[in-house]
Amino acid sequence: MRTIFYIIQKEFIQVFRNKRMLPIIFVLPIIQLLILVNAATFEMKQINMAVVDLDLSGSSRQLTSKFQGSPFYRIISAPFSYDVAMELMQRGDVDVIMQIPYGFEKDLIKEKRTQVQLIVNAINGASAGLINAYSTNIILDFNREVLIEWLNPAEMGGIRRIVTETSYWYNPRLNYTTYMVPGILVLLVTIIALLLSGMNIVREKEIGTIEQINVTPIRKIEFIAGKLIPFWIIALFELAFGLVIGKLFFNIPIEGSLWVIFLSAGVYLFVILGFGLLISTMTNTQQQSMLVSFFFMVVFILMSGLFTAIESMPVWAQRVDLLNPIAYFIKIMRMVMLKGSSFADISNLFYALVLYAVSIISLAIWRYRKVA
Amino acid sequence: MKRFRGFVVKEFLHIFRDYRTLLILFGMPVIQLILFGFVITNEIKDARFAVLDLSKDETTRQITEKLTSSGYFRLDRNLNTYNEIEEAFREGEIQLVVVYEPDFARRLERDHVANVQLIGDASDPNTANILVNYASGILTNYLLSMNAEVIPMKIVPETRMMYNQELKGVFMFVPGLMAMLLMLISALMTSLSITREKELGTMELLLASPLRPMQIVVGKVFPYVFLAFINACIIILLGWAVFGVPVRGSVGLLLFESFLFISMALSLGILISCVTNSQQLAMMISLVALMLPTILLSGFIFPVENMPMVLQWLCHIMPPMYFITAIKSIMLKGNGLFFIWKETLILIGFTLFFILMSVKKFKIRLS
Numbered sequence: 001m002r003t004i005f006y007i008i009q010k011e012f013i014q015v016f017r018n019k020r021m022l023p024i025i026f027v028l029p030i031i032q033l034l035i036l037v038n039a040a041t042f043e044m045k046q047i048n049m050a051v052v053d054l055d056l057s058g059s060s061r062q063l064t065s066k067f068q069g070s071p072f073y074r075i076i077s078a079p080f081s082y083d084v085a086m087e088l089m090q091r092g093d094v095d096v097i098m099q100i101p102y103g104f105e106k107d108l109i110k111e112k113r114t115q116v117q118l119i120v121n122a123i124n125g126a127s128a129g130l131i132n133a134y135s136t137n138i139i140l141d142f143n144r145e146v147l148i149e150w151l152n153p154a155e156m157g158g159i160r161r162i163v164t165e166t167s168y169w170y171n172p173r174l175n176y177t178t179y180m181v182p183g184i185l186v187l188l189v190t191i192i193a194l195l196l197s198g199m200n201i202v203r204e205k206e207i208g209t210i211e212q213i214n215v216t217p218i219r220k221i222e223f224i225a226g227k228l229i230p231f232w233i234i235a236l237f238e239l240a241f242g243l244v245i246g247k248l249f250f251n252i253p254i255e256g257s258l259w260v261i262f263l264s265a266g267v268y269l270f271v272i273l274g275f276g277l278l279i280s281t282m283t284n285t286q287q288q289s290m291l292v293s294f295f296f297m298v299v300f301i302l303m304s305g306l307f308t309a310i311e312s313m314p315v316w317a318q319r320v321d322l323l324n325p326i327a328y329f330i331k332i333m334r335m336v337m338l339k340g341s342s343f344a345d346i347s348n349l350f351y352a353l354v355l356y357a358v359s360i361i362s363l364a365i366w367r368y369r370k371v372a
Numbered sequence: 373m374k375r376f377r378g379f380v381v382k383e384f385l386h387i388f389r390d391y392r393t394l395l396i397l398f399g400m401p402v403i404q405l406i407l408f409g410f411v412i413t414n415e416i417k418d419a420r421f422a423v424l425d426l427s428k429d430e431t432t433r434q435i436t437e438k439l440t441s442s443g444y445f446r447l448d449r450n451l452n453t454y455n456e457i458e459e460a461f462r463e464g465e466i467q468l469v470v471v472y473e474p475d476f477a478r479r480l481e482r483d484h485v486a487n488v489q490l491i492g493d494a495s496d497p498n499t500a501n502i503l504v505n506y507a508s509g510i511l512t513n514y515l516l517s518m519n520a521e522v523i524p525m526k527i528v529p530e531t532r533m534m535y536n537q538e539l540k541g542v543f544m545f546v547p548g549l550m551a552m553l554l555m556l557i558s559a560l561m562t563s564l565s566i567t568r569e570k571e572l573g574t575m576e577l578l579l580a581s582p583l584r585p586m587q588i589v590v591g592k593v594f595p596y597v598f599l600a601f602i603n604a605c606i607i608i609l610l611g612w613a614v615f616g617v618p619v620r621g622s623v624g625l626l627l628f629e630s631f632l633f634i635s636m637a638l639s640l641g642i643l644i645s646c647v648t649n650s651q652q653l654a655m656m657i658s659l660v661a662l663m664l665p666t667i668l669l670s671g672f673i674f675p676v677e678n679m680p681m682v683l684q685w686l687c688h689i690m691p692p693m694y695f696i697t698a699i700k701s702i703m704l705k706g707n708g709l710f711f712i713w714k715e716t717l718i719l720i721g722f723t724l725f726f727i728l729m730s731v732k733k734f735k736i737r738l739s
Contacts, residue, residue: 024656032664039668039683046677089534090705092697108525118531123704124675125539133505136529140512143527150525159519161485164508168494168501169461176497195659199652207571283392286651287564291396294556294659295403302407307673309499311419311467317411338495341462 003218007226011200015230025192025234030245037184037250040307041176047131050077050085050094057105059146063116066142067098072134089121096120096131108146170338181252182333183306185242189265190272190326191297193235197276198293199286200227201368206285224365228273235269236262255340261333264346267353268329274360275325281367300326328353375583379591386565387595397599401553401607408545409615419503420448421468422460427476435488438514439470444506457491467493468503535704546611547699548672550604551692554630555666557600558637559644560658562593566645567654585734593638600637604630608703620706626699629712632719633695639726640691646733666692691722 016022049067053060067073076094079085085097099117107114118135122128171178204210213223239262246252254261276293283289303310303317304326310318321327328349335341343350388394421439425432439445448466451457460466471489473479480486490507492500536543566589569575578588608626611617619626641658648654668674669683670692676684687693698715701707709716 018650018653024653035683035686036664036668039679040674041678044678090707091711092701108527113526113528115528115530118529120531120533122533122536122539123700124544125536125541127675128533128536128539130502132531132533133509136531139527139529143525146527147525159484160480160515162480162511162515163485163487164490164511165487166490166492166504166508168492168497168504171494171497171500174494174497174501179495179497191659195656199655203652285390285568286655287561287568288390288393288396290560290564290651290655290659291393294663295396295400298400298404299407302404303411309416309419309496312417313411334495335462339462345462 004222004226004229007218007223008229011227011230015234025196026238026241030241032188033181033184033242033245034249037177037180040180040184044072044127044130044134047073047096047134048094049073049075050079050088050097051075052079052082052085052097052099054080054102055100055104059105059108060100063100063139063142064098066138067135070134070138086119089119092121094121095127096135098135177250178252178338179334181246181250182337183304183330185239185246186304186326186330186333187301187306188242189235189239189269190301192238193231193269193272194276194293194297195290196231196234197228197273198279198289199276200231201277201280202283202286202289220365220368224277224361224368227277228270228361231273231276232266232269235273236265239265252337254337256336256342260336260343260346263343264329264332264336264350264353267350267357268325268332270357271325271353271360274357274364277364278360278367281364281369300324303327304330306330325353325356328356375581376587376591379583379587380594383565383591383595387599397557397603398606401549401603402610404549404553405542405546405607405610405614408549409542416444416499416502416506418446419444419467419499420465421445421470421503421507422449422451422457422466423447424451424454424457424469424471426474427472429477431477431480431486432472435472435511435514436470438510439507442506442510444503444510461493467496467499468507470507540615540617542611542615543617543704545672546607546615546617547696547703548667548670550607550630550699551633551670551672551696552663552666553603553607554600554634555637555662555692557603558596558634559641559662560655561599562596562638562641563644563648563654563658564651565596566592566642567648567651570645571650589642589730589734593642596638596641597634600634601627601631604634617703619703621702621708625709626702629695629698629702629716629719632716632723633691636691636695636719636723636726639723639730643726643730643733646730646735665690669693670696672696691719694718 015025051064051067053064064075064078068075077085077088079088082097082099085094085099088094089097097117097119099119101115101117104114104116116139118132120128120131120135168174201210204213218226243254243261247254275296279289279292279296283292303313303321303324306326310321310327313321332346332349332353335346423436425436436447440447445468449460451460451469454471457469460469469491471491473487473489476486476488488511490504492504494500533539566575569578579585583591604627608619612619640662644654644657648657666672669687669690670676671687672692676687676693679687694715698712698719701712701715705711
């Protein structure tokens with residue numbers, strides 16, 4: 001027991017001795033939290049539009065002013081030819097072009113049917129879908145106004161309507177920040193824990209000090225425990241720090257109980273640290289270890305449901321995701337922090353993490369050889 | 373020159389000997405591209421929803437049927453009371469609840485108006501917003517088909533999706549992935565390989581050799597230029613062959629921009645290694661200060677225009693943004709240098725700046 005204590009002491013001294021490392025461990029994540037949480041948003045703030053009005057009638061102008069009136073749209077140009085508008089899009093100045101064809105109003109009155117073209121810059125597929133939906137809605141809205149204006153009430157009466165009332169629970173104003181903070185917290189804790197532990201043993205290997213430890217009577221399990229615990233404490237401290245920042249600056253809700261959060265975090269960190277140690281024992285240089293960690297981290301993060309929903313992934317990928325610890329923990333954090341789920345609600349996820357932690361640490365201990 | 377050649381050969385040997393690193397360096401773009409292409413989508417498919425049908429008539433059944441058959445939604449369960457909604461959400465699987473008012477069909481026939489409530493689980497606001505929009509779109513379509521004979525005047529919007537007709541997410545990701553991997557290989561790997569010599573103490577030997585400091589640094593980064601360039605080509609080829617991401621503009625210009633970005637990242641890597649002494653530190657700086665901004669502050673996943681003003685300024689001092697804008701413009705829009713001269717100049721400027729800084733910071737003596 002005393003041996004573990006000395007190893008822990010040594011690791012702490014090593015971390016705190018490095019004057020440049022400390023700010024990176026503690027300050028940078030906070031800055032990143034502040035910046036990234038604000039950066040990560042799909043919310044459309046402004047849609048730049050060009051209108052090519054070839055009809056120049058009262059109706060076409062009304063339709064244009066309908067777009068002008070919407071807070072989302074900014075009409076930055078109204079050229080008289082499609083080619084000019086297209087060049088603006090080519091240059092990246094407009095997101096959508098609306099072309100009102102010649103005869104728009106005439107067709108509407110005579111043929112009872114007329115067309116409008118929307119040309120959307122679809123390089124970003126997700127935004128393009130939203131722009132299309134918004135624009136179509138405004139046009140349909142305009143359609144309804146035209147009907148009300150030109151038809152008598154008797155004709156209107158035959159049209160059936162379904163009134164849709166929408167409500168958003170847990171986050172009524174659809175504040176994306178609230179959603180991102182738990183996820184980004186997980187991310188930062190993970191990065192620090194995985195990289196610190198992943199490069200730790202391998203560093204001793206590279207510098208050669210591992211041999212000195214190998215000749216001491218310390219047992220494998222003591223050595224591993226001594227390596228794990230300091231980073232575990234640092235990472236937990238960082239999580240607490242991040243939660244405080246989230247509470248102070250973003251006013252994120254913490255609906256559930258803190259002990260559920262920290263209990264799951266404790267187990268989760270053992271998974272990540274175990275993973276890092278495993279990488280550490282299997283590589284020979286820090287460069288290798290960093291690359292391997294980075295590789296797994298990117299894959300895990302992208303598949304974790306942080307940025308895109310897990311439910312929309314193909315089934316085989318969802319199966320692979322059962323092996324992704326970040327996915328479990330992000331889910332737990334979101335459920336507990338945003339919805340106030342109790343331990344019973346997350347118990348399945350929690351036990352999965354426990355199982356994961358036990359197996360990966362056993363694997364790391366088994367892989368670690370006390371010979372050079 | 374002969375000495376220099378010898379040095380470069382040594383560096384190549386160092387890299388090629390380390391087959392694990394090589395495997396990852398070349399396996400990474402392939403696996404990540406496949407992940408991005410097949411797995412990471414913003415499209416909604418089979419989102420689970422629950423129905424609280426207080427009416428239970430033909431019309432509500434039809435609407436539910438329409439929702440399920442759209443491919444976006446999968447009916448998870450039927451609820452009986454309002455109180456069950458809370459519970460359904462808390463278990464975490466259900467993302468949308470549709471509530472039909474009592475006497476739905478009868479009210480629709482008699483009063484020509486009926487109420488439906490869509491409740492989204494907005495603990496994921498983005499998905500909730502999209503789901504609610506899709507559901508109301510499906511409702512509107514259902515109504516349109518019901519009203520088809522009665523509506524006298526119709527304006528039909530016709531949409532064309534430019535550059536990316538099928539709205540494939542991978543079109544966004546290929547340029548971003550290139551930026552990320554080139555940054556990783558160029559900035560991260562070079563900074564590590566130079567600090568490694570410092571950490572192991574072999575830097576002293578190199579500095580004491582007749583090679584000039586400049587030659588040492590250039591010799592160190594040279595193999596990585598090579599690796600990064602091959603990687604860029606792999607990504608472009610794979611994106612084109614597997615996912616149909618086109619290169620509509622000139623390939624030469626595309627490679628030139630990539631080369632420019634690689635030089636920028638390399639000079640940044642050299643700068644980092646000049647100011648650090650341990651690999652761990654160099655890696656932390658590169659990773660925390662470079663990678664996350666490359667992924668998040670560059671328009672890779674999240675559009676720059678949507679960010680708050682302060683962050684937009686911050687994006688403008690990050691080189692990856694310019695690179696991504698430039699190559700998107702070349703690959704997807706088919707633009708020439710005329711459209712992207714500004715980005716090109718800025719990248720050149722960054723490169724010169726980093727080189728100057730590293731020359732100033734480079735010490736020939738070890739402390």
